[in-house]
Amino acid sequence: xxxxxxxxxxxxxxxxxxxxxxxxxxxxxxxxxxxxxxxxxxxxxxxxxxxxxxxxxxxxxxxxxxxxxxxxxxxxxxxxxxxxxxxxxxxxxxxxxxxxxxxxxxxxxxxxxxxxxxxxxxxxxxxxxxxxxxxxxxxxxxxxxxxxxxxxxxxxxxxxxxxxxxxxxxxxxxxxxx
Numbered sequence: 001x002x003x004x005x006x007x008x009x010x011x012x013x014x015x016x017x018x019x020x021x022x023x024x025x026x027x028x029x030x031x032x033x034x035x036x037x038x039x040x041x042x043x044x045x046x047x048x049x050x051x052x053x054x055x056x057x058x059x060x061x062x063x064x065x066x067x068x069x070x071x072x073x074x075x076x077x078x079x080x081x082x083x084x085x086x087x088x089x090x091x092x093x094x095x096x097x098x099x100x101x102x103x104x105x106x107x108x109x110x111x112x113x114x115x116x117x118x119x120x121x122x123x124x125x126x127x128x129x130x131x132x133x134x135x136x137x138x139x140x141x142x143x144x145x146x147x148x149x150x151x152x153x154x155x156x157x158x159x160x161x162x163x164x165x166x167x168x169x170x171x172x173x174x175x176x177x178x
Contacts, residue, residue: 029153033138034129036155041135043160044106044116047074051107051162058164069167076103076137077159078151085154096159098145103160106136 051072058070077096080086089097106115120139121129127142141147 029149030127032153033127034132036152037129037132037134037138040137040158041133043158044135044137047160047162048107048116052109054162054164055109067166068169071165071167072104072107073102073161073163073165074104074107075099075101075161075163077161078141078147078155079157079159080151080154081156082154085151088151097151097154098147100145103140106140107162 051074054072058067058072061067062069076099078098079094079096081093083093086093086095086097091097105111115136117133118136119129119133120136121127121134122139122143127134141152
């Protein structure tokens, strides 16, 4: 069989090359998004164990009157070393280009298992994961933070913090005058 590309014009060869290059780049981008998703999925599992442990300890301390109350906050920050990403978001290198100080809901006691087990990919045609599930954190970044495709690809570091506020209350008795 004759090679179909032998009789192509130079213009058609160039267009075929550009098209193939674009497809290859798209495949690489999807692989990068899939790798980010896999890493976030592992972090969700790891953080969930730590958060569950915190809640048990804090509830115990509260029941034993060691503390009066508490808050547990989870925050999420995205960083990029890429100048164009930081410029798009108006931040300097080393500053987060996206931050959510109240990313707590995912790790609260009683959170439905669907947050950890379901496939949250609402973009199956645009972001094919080929049998892998999209974790909730990746869904959150895509669908709730309104990040662009470039933003997702520009992420170099993700910082997730669990912070506990221990609360102590002192009632000050007042003397009443007669």
